[in-house]
Amino acid sequence: MPRSAEVLHRIWIAAPVGTVRAQFADLHHHVAARVHPKLRFEIMQVEPRRARFVQEVKLLGMRQRDVFEREFKADGTMVDTSIEGFNKGGSLTFCFGPARQEGCDGTQVDITIRLPLPPLIGPLIRPLLERQVRKEVSAAALEDKHDIEVRGYRPSPSGEQRNRMAA
Secondary structure, eight states, X not given: OOSEEEEEEEEEESSOHHHHHHHHHOHHHHHXXXXXTTOEEEEEEEOSSEEEEEEEEEETTEEEEEEEEEEEOTTSOEEEEEEEETTTTOXXXXXXXXXXXXXXXXXXXXXXXXXXXXXXXXXXXXXXXXXXXXXXXXXXXHHHHHHHHTSOOXXXXXXXXXXXXXX
């Protein structure tokens, strides 16, 4: 029996990989622009290839607070791992790659969310949790897409530097 709930969500965004990766990684922008109104972020530390932040969200009617460590892999993948809080040990993995859709160049973003399940009731709540996570990640990904395609997110000079370091 799996010990975690896992959800994969894919979204295509009409922008270059560098822009999409930079926007997803830009914690300061997410806070200032309120890209995700249902989430609350508190930035603790930002470095070129790492970050630490607090994220609060309401899932299944419960307020969840986690401290995440963000790491950029050599291939540009961004991994947020909960090191403290309700979902300790859980992770969000963001993979970015070039993709064409309806004749347009853009970026395919694959988002994988893994959340630990409580030992005794985990198997019972897994389908409900996965359904709720699927709904929330879909909404959040559309908010990022809107921020990039409609609002016109542009990486700041420091964001472009972080993006070069992450790629």
